[in-house]
Amino acid sequence: MAAKPPAGDPVQDAPQVAAPQHAAAGLPAIGHTLKMAQQQMGVRRTAQTLLKVNQKDGFDCPGCAWPEEDKRHKAEFCENGAKAVAEEATLRRVTPDFFAAHPVADLATRSGYWLGQQGRITQPVYLAEGADRYDAVTWERAFEIIAEELKALGSPDEAVFYTSGRTSNEAAFLLQLFAREFGTNNLPDCSNMCHESSGSALVETIGIGKGSVSLEDLHQADLIIVAGQNPGTNHPRMLTALEKAKAAGAKIISVNPLPEAGLERFKNPQTPQGMIKGAALTDLFLQIRLGGDQALFRLLNKLIIEADGAVDEEFVREHTHGYEEFAATAHAADWDETLTATGLERAKIEQALAMVLTSRRTIVCWAMGLTQHKHAVPTIREVVNFLLLRGNIGRPGAGVCPVRGHSNVQGDRTMGIFERPAPAFLDALDKEFGITSPRHHGFDVVRSIQALRDGEAKVFFAMGGNFVGATPDTDVTEAAMRRARLTVHVSTKLNRSHAVTGARALILPTLGRTDKDVQAAGKQFVTVEDSMGMVHASRGNLAPASPHLLSEPAIVARLARAVLGPASATPWEDFEKDYGTIRDRISRVVPGFEDFNARVARPGGFTLPHGPRDERRFTTPTGKANFTAAPVEYPKLPDGRLLLQTLRSHDQYNTTIYGLDDRYRGIKGGRRVVLVNPDDARELGLADGTYTDLVSEWKDGVERRAPGFRVVHYPTARGCAAAYYPETNVLVPLDATADTSNTPASKSVIVRLEQSRTA
Numbered sequence: 082m083a084a085k086p087p088a089g090d091p092v093q094d095a096p097q098v099a100a101p102q103h104a105a106a107g108l109p110a111i112g113h114t115l116k117m118a119q120q121q122m123g124v125r126r127t128a129q130t131l132l133k134v135n136q137k138d139g140f141d142c143p144g145c146a147w148p149e150e151d152k153r154h155k156a157e158f159c160e161n162g163a164k165a166v167a168e169e170a171t172l173r174r175v176t177p178d179f180f181a182a183h184p185v186a187d188l189a190t191r192s193g194y195w196l197g198q199q200g201r202i203t204q205p206v207y208l209a210e211g212a213d214r215y216d217a218v219t220w221e222r223a224f225e226i227i228a229e230e231l232k233a234l235g236s237p238d239e240a241v242f243y244t245s246g247r248t249s250n251e252a253a254f255l256l257q258l259f260a261r262e263f264g265t266n267n268l269p270d271c272s273n274m275c276h277e278s279s280g281s282a283l284v285e286t287i288g289i290g291k292g293s294v295s296l297e298d299l300h301q302a303d304l305i306i307v308a309g310q311n312p313g314t315n316h317p318r319m320l321t322a323l324e325k326a327k328a329a330g331a332k333i334i335s336v337n338p339l340p341e342a343g344l345e346r347f348k349n350p351q352t353p354q355g356m357i358k359g360a361a362l363t364d365l366f367l368q369i370r371l372g373g374d375q376a377l378f379r380l381l382n383k384l385i386i387e388a389d390g391a392v393d394e395e396f397v398r399e400h401t402h403g404y405e406e407f408a409a410t411a412h413a414a415d416w417d418e419t420l421t422a423t424g425l426e427r428a429k430i431e432q433a434l435a436m437v438l439t440s441r442r443t444i445v446c447w448a449m450g451l452t453q454h455k456h457a458v459p460t461i462r463e464v465v466n467f468l469l470l471r472g473n474i475g476r477p478g479a480g481v482c483p484v485r486g487h488s489n490v491q492g493d494r495t496m497g498i499f500e501r502p503a504p505a506f507l508d509a510l511d512k513e514f515g516i517t518s519p520r521h522h523g524f525d526v527v528r529s530i531q532a533l534r535d536g537e538a539k540v541f542f543a544m545g546g547n548f549v550g551a552t553p554d555t556d557v558t559e560a561a562m563r564r565a566r567l568t569v570h571v572s573t574k575l576n577r578s579h580a581v582t583g584a585r586a587l588i589l590p591t592l593g594r595t596d597k598d599v600q601a602a603g604k605q606f607v608t609v610e611d612s613m614g615m616v617h618a619s620r621g622n623l624a625p626a627s628p629h630l631l632s633e634p635a636i637v638a639r640l641a642r643a644v645l646g647p648a649s650a651t652p653w654e655d656f657e658k659d660y661g662t663i664r665d666r667i668s669r670v671v672p673g674f675e676d677f678n679a680r681v682a683r684p685g686g687f688t689l690p691h692g693p694r695d696e697r698r699f700t701t702p703t704g705k706a707n708f709t710a711a712p713v714e715y716p717k718l719p720d721g722r723l724l725l726q727t728l729r730s731h732d733q734y735n736t737t738i739y740g741l742d743d744r745y746r747g748i749k750g751g752r753r754v755v756l757v758n759p760d761d762a763r764e765l766g767l768a769d770g771t772y773t774d775l776v777s778e779w780k781d782g783v784e785r786r787a788p789g790f791r792v793v794h795y796p797t798a799r800g801c802a803a804a805y806y807p808e809t810n811v812l813v814p815l816d817a818t819a820d821t822s823n824t825p826a827s828k829s830v831i832v833r834l835e836q837s838r839t840a
């Protein structure tokens with residue numbers, strides 16, 4: 082039997098600090114994985130689940146969106162994927178007794194770690210208006226309550242339907258269909274906080290908001306630039322791809338304010354050689370200042386244009402638009418300004434340029450380090466300029482590689498989870514279902530919070546995720562959520578959002594990826610799309626955590642029937658019985674899914690079309706790939722301040738905290754740490770071990786404070802600091818967002834450190 086969850090709140094944040102490590106994975110990772118998994122699942126279930134992760138007849142890992150190699154290993158999972166599985170397949174249970182013993186006010190005092198450790202939720206529960214705790218409720222009554230509140234709204238736009246990226250294609254398609262049939266495009270999703278900046282930049286420049294490379298391309302590249310990403314923790318299986326690429330002769334440049342262990346050296350646990358020695362991955366480390374990437378790529382672009390024969394003129398002529406204007410802007414790029422913006426030495430940039438110019442096939446990979454800045458969109462556009470200059474799109478071994486987060490975040494968007502849907506998508510949806518979808522845009526994440534705050538939105542429904550835990554400006558967001566009439570969370574596990582409720586609240590427990598899903602027509606599977614546009618099936622094999630759980634598609638189907646009633650001609654009941662009928666509809670609405678049921682039945686699934694990758698076809702208004710020219714921006718710091726990035730530790734999955742260690746960075750037993758460059762720390766008079774409050778300064782004059790962070794002297798870039806999210810969300814102002822994408826700028830928060838106590 083698995084260990085019981087801790088009785089009291091175990092979070093005694095007392096971080097212990099050792100030197101950071103220089104290599105990721107290998108033997109310690111395997112030991113660590115099995116220990117954590119067995120604590121949650123017991124020995125037998127650990128074996129039963131971990132061998133099914135990412136196998137062709139198994140389930141898609143609920144961890145990240147990194148794709149699978151065609152030839153699978155027996156153990157096709159990584160340390161952090163195994164932790165994600167163990168969290169879900171845990172034997173711990175949250176029953177109605179638990180809610181009887183813990184009033185909502187008590188839940189609100191608990192850490193996210195403690196809440197998550199309580200286990201899987203087993204029954205729907207309801208917090209009545211004026212009640213102090215959740216009580217068991219039937220599914221019928223739960224759907225009636227939601228229907229009552231939705232029907233009482235002055236307009237469908239007073240409801241918000243949020244999606245987190247673990248939701249399957251089938252459930253996502255139903256949810257957006259229901260929202261639009263109900264009458265709103267208020268479909269914010271976690272992508273708004275994640276790769277929205279990538280989508281915005283890519284749609285404008287290459288006509289499609291998705292990456293253009295496959296695993297095969299990575300293996301064939303001459304040069305891979307990994308900018309603003311920490312794969313050793315967040316996409317560990319990517320290290321295997323990088324290792325293969327290196328073995329085939331590729332060079333790797335890492336662009337990061339932090340020397341991340343996984344990028345330095347990788348000890349592959351799947352090869353005996355790798356386990357012992359490990360491979361050095363990074364050839365050149367550019368330790369950049371936060372937010373300096375646009376300036377870096379702009380200067381490289383100038384140097385490429387000025388180097389003899391370095392521009393792929395034929396590609397530029399045939400396939401691009403706007404080169405002249407861009408080249409003129411790039412020409413003005415300035416060394417001094419670039420060195421200030423990036424904090425890099427001239428020689429390092431020259432070294433990078435030499436590597437760029439000798440590479441015929443270049444890929445740029447990126448994640449949150451590029452997307453969560455005020456100027457994230459122009460930064461990613463500059464990366465596109467960089468690739469276009471040398472024809473690095475639509476050619477083997479080359480392209481754009483935004484590395485996605487949640488395992489189906491890309492698929493959810495493909496299925497229409499978007500507050501600003503394309504008219505062609507809505508036309509196809511309306512034609513298929515005989516409905517009239519609203520054409521005006523809905524609320525994204527930040528707009529949803531503002532609408533709740535201002536009383537413009539009154540019902541909040543979440544398909545997964547932890548909305549108040551993941552969003553910025555925690556105090557503002559929590560106050561906004563408490564103003565709602567009704568908050569509803571379809572969840573597997575407890576989190577902060579269940580403790581910060583509207584006047585009425587529901588928790589609807591659901592099946593996870595690992596659970597067997599049996600409906601009237603028999604055993605069902607769902608489908609997902611990975612970061613590289615591969616669509617495949619996912620089948621759970623465990624007995625569900627409780628007999629009272631409904632699947633996500635079943636919950637949406639029943640909700641739709643309760644709300645829309647007989648007036649809806651959509652066959653919601655059939656959808657619940659047989660997900661194949663949902664896929665039939667998807668195949669007629671979403672381009673690229675033709676013959677969906679037949680094609681997804683093949684082991685490994687199929688690849689979605691991608692114009693730029695497949696045939697250098699760019700569906701932009703100009704019909705070409707667009708060069709863009711924007712002024713260079715970078716954060717400027719007042720004296721005595723630091724620029725804070727809010728990032729992930731090795732022991733968390735977003736707001737789900739697995740443990741209190743960040744092994745590769747040498748942190749143990751606590752999360753309230755702030756990593757500061759030793760020279761900056763000395764100038765600020767902050768010895769290692771000093772306790773400080775982080776105080777964020779924003780133009781609204783409000784001081785946002787996160788108390789009690791232990792200063793850790795750490796080799797980050799000068800002027801920059803780092804601390805974990807979600808503890809630091811309280812510091813990110815709601816209106817500090819990226820231009821165009823409206824993504825919270827959670828990687829560039831101006832802070833001062835106020836000494837609170839000494840260790």
Ligand SMILES: Nc1nc2c(c(=O)[nH]1)N[C@H]1C(S)=C(S)[C@@H](COP(=O)(O)OP(=O)(O)OC[C@H]3O[C@@H](n4cnc5c(=O)[nH]c(N)nc54)[C@H](O)[C@@H]3O)O[C@H]1N2
Nearest residue numbers: 161309310311315336371372448449450486728729734735
């Ligand atoms: N185990 C685990 N896996 C995960 C997740 C998890 O929480 N845990 N989360 C999933 C999700 S939803 C996502 S979106 C991804 C996130 O994956 P990442 O983007 O890797 O996650 P972060 O921890 O936010 O790390 C940001 C990285 O960018 C660097 N960086 C920050 N600012 C800048 C900058 O201005 N310039 C440059 N060049 N670098 C910068 C940081 O130092 C850090 O290495 O991971 C997914 N996978």
Ligand SMILES: Nc1nc2c(c(=O)[nH]1)N[C@H]1C(S)=C(S)[C@@H](COP(=O)(O)OP(=O)(O)OC[C@H]3O[C@@H](n4cnc5c(=O)[nH]c(N)nc54)[C@H](O)[C@@H]3O)O[C@H]1N2
Nearest residue numbers: 245275545546547551571572573574576727735736806827
């Ligand atoms: N400051 C700061 N803020 C950030 C970020 C940052 O880097 N810094 N990163 C942003 C990013 S990239 C993202 S993606 C968001 C993440 O935002 P979310 O996706 O909203 O948050 P998660 O923590 O991933 O959600 C975890 C919860 O999902 C539920 N869950 C898990 N599996 C399932 C399932 O199968 N079905 C259902 N229905 N529920 C399930 C569980 O109840 C769990 O508690 O956070 C963003 N916020």
Ligand SMILES: [Mo]
Nearest residue numbers: 275276486487
């Ligand atoms: Mo994400």
